[in-house]
Amino acid sequence: MTEKYNPAEIEPKWQxxxxxxxxxxxxxDPSRPKYYALTMLPYPSGDLHIGHWYAMTPSDARARYLxxxxxxxxxxxxxxxxxxxxxxxxxxxxxxxxxxxxxxxDRMRGQLRSMGxxxxxxxxxxxxxxxxxxxxxxxxxxxFKNDLAYRKMSPVDWCPNCNTTLAxxxxxxxxxxxxxxxxxxxxxxxxxxxxRTTNYADELLDFSNVDWPDRVVAMQTNWVGRSEGASVVxxxxxxxxMEIFTTRPDTLWGATFMVLAPEHxxxxxxxxxxxxxxxxxxxxxxxxxxxxxxxxxxxxxxGIFTGGYAINPVNQAxxxxxxxxxxxxxYGTGAIMAVPAxxxxxxxxxxxxxxxxxxxxxxxxxLFDGETMPVAYIGPGVMINSAQFDGTEVSDSKGWxxxxxxxxNDWLEEKGxxxxxxxxxxxxxxxxxxxxxxxxxxxxxxxxxxxxxxxEDQLPVLLxxxxxxxxxxxxxxxxxxxxxxxxxxxxxxxxxxxxxTMDTFMCSSWYHLRYLSPHYDKGLFDPEEYDYxxxxxxxxxxxxxxxxxxxxxxxxHKAGRDMGVLQGDEPMTQLRNQxxxxxxDGQRMSKSRGNVIDPDEQVRQHGADAVRTYLMFxxxxxxGGPWKTENIQGVVRWLHRIWSIFSDQAEPGKPDPAVLxxxxxxxxxTLKQVSxxxxxxxxNTIISGLMELLNEMIEARVAGAAGTSEWAEAQDxxxxxxxxxxxxxxEEMWTEKLGKPYSVHTQxxxxxxxxxxxxxxxxxxxxxxGKLRDRITVPVDVSEADAKQTALVSEAAQRFxxxxxxxxxxxxPGRLVNIVV
RNA sequence: GCCAAAGUGGCGGAACUGGCAGACGCGCACGACUCAAACUCGUGUUCCUUCGGGAGUGAGGGUUCGAUUCCCUCCUUUGGCACCA
Numbered sequence: 021m022t023e024k025y026n027p028a029e030i031e032p033k034w035q036x037x038x039x040x041x042x043x044x045x046x047x048x049d050p051s052r053p054k055y056y057a058l059t060m061l062p063y064p065s066g067d068l069h070i071g072h073w074y075a076m077t078p079s080d081a082r083a084r085y086l087x088x089x090x091x092x093x094x095x096x097x098x099x100x101x102x103x104x105x106x107x108x109x110x111x112x113x114x115x116x117x118x119x120x121x122x123x124x125x126d127r128m129r130g131q132l133r134s135m136g137x138x139x140x141x142x143x144x145x146x147x148x149x150x151x152x153x154x155x156x157x158x159x160x161x162x163x164f165k166n167d168l169a170y171r172k173m174s175p176v177d178w179c180p181n182c183n184t185t186l187a188x189x190x191x192x193x194x195x196x197x198x199x200x201x202x203x204x205x206x207x208x209x210x211x212x213x214x215x216r217t218t219n220y221a222d223e224l225l226d227f228s229n230v231d232w233p234d235r236v237v238a239m240q241t242n243w244v245g246r247s248e249g250a251s252v253v254x255x256x257x258x259x260x261x262m263e264i265f266t267t268r269p270d271t272l273w274g275a276t277f278m279v280l281a282p283e284h285x286x287x288x289x290x291x292x293x294x295x296x297x298x299x300x301x302x303x304x305x306x307x308x309x310x311x312x313x314x315x316x317x318x319x320x321x322x323g324i325f326t327g328g329y330a331i332n333p334v335n336q337a338x339x340x341x342x343x344x345x346x347x348x349x350x351y352g353t354g355a356i357m358a359v360p361a362x363x364x365x366x367x368x369x370x371x372x373x374x375x376x377x378x379x380x381x382x383x384x385x386x387l388f389d390g391e392t393m394p395v396a397y398i399g400p401g402v403m404i405n406s407a408q409f410d411g412t413e414v415s416d417s418k419g420w421x422x423x424x425x426x427x428x429n430d431w432l433e434e435k436g437x438x439x440x441x442x443x444x445x446x447x448x449x450x451x452x453x454x455x456x457x458x459x460x461x462x463x464x465x466x467x468x469x470x471x472x473x474x475x476e477d478q479l480p481v482l483l484x485x486x487x488x489x490x491x492x493x494x495x496x497x498x499x500x501x502x503x504x505x506x507x508x509x510x511x512x513x514x515x516x517x518x519x520x521t522m523d524t525f526m527c528s529s530w531y532h533l534r535y536l537s538p539h540y541d542k543g544l545f546d547p548e549e550y551d552y553x554x555x556x557x558x559x560x561x562x563x564x565x566x567x568x569x570x571x572x573x574x575x576x577h578k579a580g581r582d583m584g585v586l587q588g589d590e591p592m593t594q595l596r597n598q599x600x601x602x603x604x605d606g607q608r609m610s611k612s613r614g615n616v617i618d619p620d621e622q623v624r625q626h627g628a629d630a631v632r633t634y635l636m637f638x639x640x641x642x643x644g645g646p647w648k649t650e651n652i653q654g655v656v657r658w659l660h661r662i663w664s665i666f667s668d669q670a671e672p673g674k675p676d677p678a679v680l681x682x683x684x685x686x687x688x689x690t691l692k693q694v695s696x697x698x699x700x701x702x703x704n705t706i707i708s709g710l711m712e713l714l715n716e717m718i719e720a721r722v723a724g725a726a727g728t729s730e731w732a733e734a735q736d737x738x739x740x741x742x743x744x745x746x747x748x749x750x751e752e753m754w755t756e757k758l759g760k761p762y763s764v765h766t767q768x769x770x771x772x773x774x775x776x777x778x779x780x781x782x783x784x785x786x787x788x789x790g791k792l793r794d795r796i797t798v799p800v801d802v803s804e805a806d807a808k809q810t811a812l813v814s815e816a817a818q819r820f821x822x823x824x825x826x827x828x829x830x831x832x833p834g835r836l837v838n839i840v841v
Numbered sequence: 842g843c844c845a846a847a848g849u850g851g852c853g854g855a856a857c858u859g860g861c862a863g864a865c866g867c868g869c870a871c872g873a874c875u876c877a878a879a880c881u882c883g884u885g886u887u888c889c890u891u892c893g894g895g896a897g898u899g900a901g902g903g904u905u906c907g908a909u910u911c912c913c914u915c916c917u918u919u920g921g922c923a924c925c926a
Contacts, residue, residue, distance in 0.1 A: 241844090347926075356926045567922095637854095638866085
């Protein structure tokens, strides 16, 4: 009798030993190629989620594999520890965010250890540690000094009931209400800090040097939203210049009115006294709505005539100026020329308010009439009603390569009324938060000298601990009696500290750099570590970060490069997203639904190896899906079978050499498949491949294979292939049952014998008219003539040929013979 | 509306470059073991069938000797963006 597989016993045992031995320490070693494998750092919410296991343990398996392949692998972990939940909890329960956060981190470290992952805990970094945010602050100062950080007025979401600013994720529902008290939020203008992400708009569109999922590339491209067109200056009748951006300069002659965003600075000036009251009322109404409400596409267009007129610079036409909330102040110049004949929105607006529609693009065979055309025409054609441009071809391609757009742009530029221009949807990054639990913004405001950075030798600006959490809407730092009072570093006079803190996305934009040397006190990172490890080779995490975090971290890196702080164009070479594990009911897991799967409980029941392998086996990693409680039985049984086949010493038998050859073939075929799949993140087929091999090993053992060299190789290879996915049982079997030298995790990945994967005989399928009719077994090196002959005379084939003359016989070596009659 | 990804047994999912559809596992059925049940082990498991075969990878069409795989149209689901001028 052998003892039963008991993960609760072996798993903690090995975890403790690996850690004591420093098995997973990653140190610079120029003799080996490096590999930086990174998984997105968790927020210390207090409990590890099954989603963390799903994200992290397959990434760990892959990192382990690469280590066995000879790479010097760094696989670090840390905590994104600043942020709102801890502060909201503090307002409610008066527990200090620091206390709560560190308690959560402690708990989660224990949970993370139970995964059996190869974290190098010496590189653990926590973003709310002063030794971490010291450098977040320092980096802010570098951005400020390089004119990449600036201040401007900007609206925030504000809850009038709680009297506080809210982050985007705290605003819920269609009516945009506060998550705590359900009061609809309003916009409030505050003076805030921004980073110039838009300086990098074009570069952020370049993905030529990274291997990222198409989906993320598409989302980021969308997010940056580059549009080519032209900017053109119109003049009001009072001769004020009014710049507009358009993607369709070829339709300038069809501009029959102009629309300004209600917030546009020229609105007051162009408004005729007769219309002022209505305009003011409209402005007020628009201000109450926020961008999301205004953006509802199904909403009917609204707007108001200002009484003012502008002159179309291309034909001197006098056109009315309207204001409407479908024009956004935040995009382009906040003013548009409206060409109702060729723009759906302008068309809808013109029809509603009875404005003129003049077609200026016409496809062949059409004769548009502005009075009667039912919809705007967006397609290609030739220009009409456009003076000297009449007859110019307009294709349906976007941007400057369109001949019509190109021709008009050249002319505008020559004439000086406009120029080719680009517009982006991307906005600068607003980083101010009116909150306590974040990295301080190391800036000092002096009445005489303006904003001054805190001298670098005085960093970090520490968060004071004795603060009150009151839902006042002000940062608790502002309410602190003394903290904000300081002296100006420039003139020495009295001055005040910035009391807003930084968006936590700032902390997470560079944690991969802090991991390099978490305790380094002379900069963001130790340059020696940077030179060896960077860039990140593989970055894994959730697709929900496709735009925000992953754009910010690219910005951080590119800005750092331009400031001379670091090198290279991109921080992360390869990116892969995992899917999401849902509750057993197919819904997103949440406490309120009661469908949360607790990983600790699963580990208690089945062991970490079972949870790891189930998560790898049960899903396409990139897709995820519902947790199936009964499905984990499959991998549990498999692990038990592994235990028993490596524990029982079967008597050596006298096996048929064919059995041994076939066993060895399967071993090497599996090795080939597993190596491929682990590199390409196809974790489910790694496990199924290993299951198949085990099934074959069980059969071979029944056939007497135990005791042979083939059997020994199978056992040895099996455990080395198993080691990345189920590290504990692999170690136990390797060292304890087979008595091989500790540790299986420091073994090299098995060597593939390509010859051994080959077969001597193959099965060719025989098709008649493309339908499978028979199978024939032939030598692997069969000649085409022999194969065809064997197929033709096969009994089943004969039956379906029915004596007809084969018209054609197709032979695909190693695959099939298809007889066409 | 626009962009992206995906639709394969009762279920999760396999299938290399166009070549045996359904690997592996769950579930289910039957059998062995057991007083019995669980565990474990074995066998079977896409559907229809007159047992010859026929149909079958969301629907329809196309290319091909041959299509889950390539092309076109459509439907559905998921994610993202959404009056971006």
